Amino acid sequence: MNKTTTAKNIESSDNYWNIVVKPAGSVFNLKLRQAWHYRDLFWLLVRRDFVSFYKQTILGPLWFFLQPLFTILIYSYIFGSLAGIGTDGIPRPLFYLAGITCWHYFAECLNKTSGVFVDNAHVFGKVYFPRIIMPLSIVFSNLIKFGIYLFILFVMMAWYYYKGEIQGMNYYALLLPVLLLLMAMLGLGIGMIVSALTTKYRDLAFFVGFGVQLLMWASTVVYPLSAAPAKYKRLVGINPMTPLIETFRYGFLGAGSFSWASLGLSALIISVISIIGITFFNKAERTFIDTV
């Protein structure tokens, strides 16, 4: 056998070509194996997002603590003292903090992923790496902020527990990883749909900003589900974020409404949204740079 035929044989075997570019690929293939090779990039991006946030500030990482504290202060004043909305018997700061801990995580994931193609066009247009790395790194770097919120929550819970104003956590708090996963999936799912569509149609980008705001009022962030008027309760309940926040409060603060049924429904809706998101994202990923 001479050399050329050997070479031809190697080339004709299926495994020889490790990169194959076709006009249309599978829309469900997340290329996770490829993404795994880029895991160092993933961590560096997470680190970049975190570090570049407070570079050239005097207070540095302290800013991560100041934001939630001020938010609680304002919410307690407006929704508690002015509007007098009930909190299921939980001290107000705790109630709002639990709500915004969940909400901010979801909203940040959504806001950041929805701009992922447009914001990173300059990078995506010059280098190839599995695009999914970007949204995944966003979800993770937001986890750091979530951790800080959670830390503040624990400190405040300890304080109120010591004063005897709340009962402790219960076993439902162990659902936290599930809740986080669902929130991340929801933020990522909607974000990916929006990011894919905004590569061509910028209209959606305008919508996301105030859409997230509006959605917050339709979720139980600043009021408990029990305080929602009966005719809107179903509407608020079907919002997939509501059961997540309610479960979170129920587990950590021992108040609120929790049911497996509503959590299950929320998980179902979120799964559907995620699948649509992945489809859209994968389809847009291939040629978005031509239209962005």
Next chain:
Amino acid sequence: MNTVIEVENISKLYRLGEFGTGTLGHDLHRWWSKLRGKDDPFFKIGEINDRTVKGTSNFVWSLRDINFEVKQGDAVGIIGRNGAGKSTLLKLLSQITAPTTGIIKAHGRIASLLEVGTGFHPELTGRENIFLNGAILGMRKNEIIRKFDEIVDFSGVERYIDTPVKRYSSGMYVRLAFAVAAYLESEILIVDEVLAVGDAEFQRKCLGKMGDVSKGEGRTVLFVSHNMSAVSTLCNTGIYLKNGNLINKGNINDIVSAYLGDGQNAERLQWIGNEGNKDIRILKTVVYAADKLNGFHTNTDVFIEIEGEILQPVMDLVLGFTLWSQFEYELAYVLHDDTEEEHTTLPEQQFKKTFKIPANTLAEGDYRIQFDVGIHNKEKIIDTECDLSFSLVNINGLGRKFLVGSGKGKTSLFRTNWLVK
């Protein structure tokens, strides 16, 4: 040698113009055809991509039915004029965008360098950016750690390594960025004209590094450049693209001369017509190289001729041209009677005036000749109708070793061979 890249029937359709509400209509139309199992309706109306001609359709084929393969260890130069599809081809090869039709197969890791410093974050330090940029280009962290000292050494910005890159000069920024890319360990390296940046010394260093990569380390390199001397030194094979079509492929010297020979046709080296007013008519303008065999090289004299007819004696006639560089700098304004002190009055006659641009005066680049015919301080008889343009290349000329970069807007060589012994 094994084939490492196989490109089959690659085409890429682009939509020109603004994206607006019409886009949605097109998308729905497309989706509807797909649903009925028909071909994309916009494929049919795609046109050949010739940027100089105004087309009738908003869709152009940036690449059309490209086929080639690359063997391991080849250094492939991709050449063609602006808009020929070179960058599109690189984008497809580096998986930045998907082709409209066709398939690309590759064996090994591809690293593409379409820009230096992709993903550099201004707030992060040089050190942090080396890691980030390296990772974006596909390097693993321990790989970067292993090469960190070499990268810093190559870039020559050691003193600033812990300073945010927003404080870097643009030269330092580029040096650092290229250094990261130079130490990539990919089997296939794709390089766009990133070398048009940085000072001459650094450019030389980069070209040397690229030569090492392809010749010494046996890796495959695809290189796009307008710099023919760099292409012919670095590459052994070439691909010549024109208006999205693959015109020729093979040995780099054949490809470069095919490009240079063909390149002239695309320019306007001659104009024949009949322009002017009742007193003076311009019939022909032409630009040609003294060395007819090799054409427009920097080391040959270039001649410019203007022919016409004077129907009535013209007072204060201005007859000459302005030479413009590709960056629209006015390089020279030359008149037929530059040696006289007064404006001349020419009697009725057929005339032919010839001007010479001496060899080694102009650097490599594109030039435009705008003829000026008129009455001094009174009237402009022709505008730009008779304009010509030509390009000079530096293959065997003086000063090609440390190229006077046309990319940097330099247009003059002003070099004769000063070495006597």
